[in-house]
Amino acid sequence: MTATTVRTNYEIKDPSLAPKGKQRIEWAGREMPVLRLIQERFAQEKPFAGLRLAACCHVTTETAHLAIALKLGGADAVLIASNPLSTQDDVAASLVVDYGIPVYAIKGEDAETYTRHVQKALDHRPNIIIDDGSDVVATLIQERQDQIQDIIGTTEETTTGIVRLKAMLRDSVLTFPAMNVNDADTKHFFDNRYGTGQSTLDGIIRATNVLLAGKNIVVAGYGWCGKGTALRARGLGANVIVTEIDSVRAIEAVMDGFRVMPMEEAAPLGDIFITVTGNKHVIRGEHFDVMKDGAMVCNSGHFDIEIDLKTLAAKSTEIKEVRNFTQEYKLNTGKSVVVLGEGRLINLAAAEGHPSAVMDMSFANQALACEYLVKNKGELEAGIHSIPKDVDEEIARLKLVAMGIKIDSLTAEQIEYINSWTSGT
Structure with missing residues (x-):
């Protein structure tokens, strides 16, 4: 304090x-x-x-x-x-x-x-x-x-x-x-997808001021938060890669036009990594080892355990703050990994949620x-x-x-039709 x-x-x-x-x-x-x-x-x-x-x-x-x-x-x-x-x-x-x-x-x-x-x-x-x-x-x-x-x-x-x-x-x-x-539908469809999608990228931009267009952005997890994040990243011109453990969600990501692969294959390709899984150590030691020099990692899931920061710190010879909510970890290999928002929710750490x-x-x-x-x-x-x-x-x-948006209502005939099994084609 x-x-x-x-x-x-x-x-x-x-x-x-x-x-x-x-x-x-x-x-x-x-x-x-x-x-x-x-x-x-x-x-x-x-x-x-x-x-x-x-x-x-x-x-x-x-x-x-x-x-x-x-x-x-x-x-x-x-x-x-x-x-x-x-x-x-x-x-x-x-x-x-x-x-x-x-x-x-x-x-x-x-x-x-x-x-x-x-x-x-x-x-x-x-x-x-x-x-x-x-x-x-x-x-x-x-x-x-x-x-x-x-x-x-x-x-x-x-x-x-x-x-x-x-x-x-x-x-x-x-x-x-x-x-x-x-x-609730009015929570996860909108809060998780549109809220997380916009505010996550807002947090990354505020913390780094980097251009997202042309970057390889790896989104770990394709739940509602991952869907929104991937959608908005693509809208800003990024090349989006999705990693998943769920076969159905992985197929959905492919059908939505994203590349899907394991994190071990995505790690050398990504410029920016965003975890939205709710699980721990989604990005860990073996992934840091093969990342590009200057790769950025951040979390928009929940707790600060999605990125294995303890292992990253152990692999580093120096940790310094280069911007607000932006820390550079200098690895013993000479390369660096940049962590945004201390691994906590980037949309709230660096932006306004x-x-x-x-x-x-x-x-x-x-x-x-x-x-x-x-x-x-x-x-x-x-x-x-x-x-x-x-x-x-x-x-x-x-x-x-x-x-100010109006929608249709069912007519009496339509109500009768959808509640009847005797009316056929």
């Missing part, structure tokens, strides 16, 4: 940053009409009155609107950062100063500080947890068993977090409901998932639950209305 860090019932960089943060929060709100409608309803209905809520999210201008919605809904809410490099310090300051929401988040916080903030979230004794990567839920289960009785449920919006929740369920330790926000128009739908899902947990308290079984289809469709409908 720096000398300007303030510690009280919140922990932020500097309260004097609040005016700038408030201005940026209000700007983001221009492109978040769905969440604004939810805020207005929550302010009237107070669905979270008397409930404590802890949210572990990227502390950005978009997240601010989710936090405001929860408070307007009556929640006693606390917000902590889900990633050490994603916090926007001016936004954290504004949430504390202007909106009265306790925040524990500092851009660049070390592992010890992050762990302490997770404990702060649990000290709040939440009834509902909004998680990003399931760190808070995992800590609750491992260290705070006595608090599980207070939990109504949790929501999770990342692929990594859902994988961890499924592992908890297999081990019979997930004893309360968890809402799978990540797999997803555009607010995309997060409007993602955070609408989060807010409505929390409301669903409260409305169905005591009725949902322990385990992982999908966002109800009607909620997903309503978010999409509201977004279309806000965009």
Whole structure:
């Protein structure tokens, strides 16, 4: 922590940053009409009155609107950062100063500080947890068993977090409901594909100012995040190579016009490498050994383990920062590998994360998932639950209305036809 860090019932960089943060929060709100409608309803209905809520999210201008919605809904809410490099310090300051929401988040916080903030979230004794990567839920289960009785449920919006929740369920330790926000259509189709696609390349450009046209960009993983990243990289003129472990996704990448090969074959070819898998050590020692001099590696998955930075450091004779969020590792072979954003989420480390128009739908899902947990308290079984289809469709409908886009409706004849087995060709 720096000398300007303030510690009280919140922990932020500097309260004097609040005016700038408030201005940026209000700007983001221009492109978040769905969440604004939810805020207005929550302010009237107070669905979270008397409930404590802890949210572990990227502390950005978009997240601010989710936090405001929860408070307007009556929640006693606390917000902590889900990633050490994603916090926007001016936004954290504004949430504390202007909106009265306790925040524990500092851009660049070390592992010890992050762990302490997770404990702060649990000290709040939440009834509902909004998680990003399931760190808070995992800590609750491992260290705070006595608090599980207070939990109504949790929501999770990342692929990594859902994988961890499924592992908890297999081990019979997930004893309360968890809402799978990540797999809602209005989340992964748009947030993962269009949000990650644009913001990842935005982060790379801001960190390096390199021209992407003509570069060989290797995208590791062809899930929704990988699809979006590959699509946007090609749109900027890059030659895109995809690596995959899933045969179906690999075929899809080929059919979408990308070259597909193992990482060991892609490693000597790539100029820029982007991991979007959610797994560990996707790029490792044997890959660094054969990379071009000056090859750049970054991550847009979740945790900073997708790139094996420990092995890279062990192979290096010098590590130096050459630009903000850009470190050059000088290998003992004389070549260098450039790591962006310390291997953490490049779109949030070096840029501002997803555009607010995309997060409007993602955070609408989060807010409505929390409301669903409260409305169905005591009725949902322990385990992982999908966002109800009607909620997903309503978010999409509201977004279309806000965009001024109209769509067709089925006629009575069409409804009868698709519901009948007697009408043939």
